[in-house]
Amino acid sequence: MIPASVGQPNERSAIDVLQGWIDRLSLISAYLAAGCLVLLTLLTLTQVALGALSKVSHFFPSDISFGWEYSAYLMGTAFMLGGALTLRAGMQIRVEVVLRLFGGRFRDPLEIGSSIIGAAFVSFLAFSLTRFAWDSFQSGQVSGSTFTPLWIPQCALAIGAIIFALQSVMRAIAAVLGRSLVNESFKVTSVSE
């Protein structure tokens, strides 16, 4: 990729620094997501164990009262927190047929256009989720089964979405400047589905 801003070394390095920070933030966010998934697995396994033990002795409760609800919150949080890294690894799937077919001349404008739309939507989502969490906080909403204040899980989603939005905006900037859209070091060998 040819840097678009050759001859302006200061500006280029500023973008590099910004991209580096957002990439680091995305990575931390993804590790937090992985942490949520570990907790979620342990929570579900505990449910299974309690279910089995309660059949043997009534001493054990048959489940954890908040188990289902919290495992679902952990799942949602993990999905959102992983968004930024996934985008930067080039793993958010999209239809690439047109991009490939009309490659060359139209490829760059299409990349710019799609990145801007992506950035716009994810920013809107992040904004909406933040306001949603704030509204829940102000009105003191709680969940039906465990009376957990809803702003807590909503806030977790909002934080994930904000980091995702930062990376999306950065991608749009990178596309406009003709820089690389993917950080190769974020790619891993995996089943990828």
Place this chain on the structure above:
Amino acid sequence: MTYVFITMLLALFGLLGGGVGIGISLASTAVIMLGVFTDIPIGKLIAQQSFNILSNADLVALPLFILMGEFLFRTNLSKTLFNGLAPWAGLLPGRLLHVNVLASSIFASISGSSAATTQVVGKMTITELKRRGYGEDVAIGSLAGSGTLGFLIPPSTVMIIYGVLAEESVLRLFTAGWIPGLLLGLSLMGMIVFLTWRNPDLIPESERNLRHLPLSDRIAALKELAPAMFLIICVIGSMYAGLATPTEAASLGVLGAFAVAKRQGSITWETIRAIAVGTVQSCSMMGMIIVGATILGSATAVLGIPDAITQLVTELQLSPFGLIILLMAMYLVLGMFLEGFSMIATTLPVVLPLITAAGFDKVWFGVFLVLVVEMAQITPPVAFNLSIIQGMTGIPMGRLWRVTLPFLGTMIVFTMLLAIFPQIVLWFPDLVLGVTR
């Protein structure tokens, strides 16, 4: 309503074609539609819908099965499956070519993904069948065909997503997958027998005496299947013994897969990092698509599209079978450009009301969708499973597609049979879980 519909199709296909991410395309289409045709607060709707779907307990099984798949990918299950099944496959006309189907069926009852199935089974069979001198075309084609069993034979990530989006019991969908899955496996094996009967050169001379292996050797080989059987008991056994819900079974599967990988010494800090990042990426990728589908689904509901479609179907008086043929054709075309999950997410908001209006059972339609999704995984230019095989063999896409055709044909005929005899799908869940209709 016509305007609404045309705007939706234009926005959706414009965004998808322009290279916008699938989930974002779906959600942005919803935003455009709501912005143009209604004055409801859009931000509130998308936040509420995102939160609802991302805190849906039925979806929790999805990340668990993905995590389990990542562990399985790092075990040597492919080798043990091959060693355990090969002596038995040698008895059949078509010999070791059947290992592709047999190993896929077994692996599919552990894992929920067809990509993982293709990868794990192919890792061993591609090189081993080639080394022994089997016809490469049929070896690759049958791998591509049978790898898709990963979605049909439970557990199945596609069924979890369909179940959540269509509000249908995941356990019931899983149960409905068994009989069609095993029958499709048999059909694919039938195709292998047919191809090798027509062209006996596909099987090397040296492999003909596999039939004469002593029985004791065959029985000894079964030992190799122990890790696979252990995992099947964790996932499927726990579910049908009534000890675990699909989600809990998935967590047992994660534990079991971790234990197998650990025992085989494949757990290092490096692999743990790759497993963590790989799982998070797969989850977020699918999560975004599911969020997009949910937002679009609620937008179409707000706009009254489902009602309009129901009305249209009643007016058209399409025969149910005609409708299914039409849908199958549509999905085959879409499958050329979209990958499986995206196809379900993109079409379900419109297709589900259509299907229920025409009087189809949601469980039956789930199985039908899984089959068309499987076909999508092997129809180029966008063919996820073929890309995986391409990555492993370096064979060009055109040739992969050609060698897969007989097996794709088998799947198309099989799907039509299910449309003619829906009881093939429905009698087993009715038997096991009782009739609920």
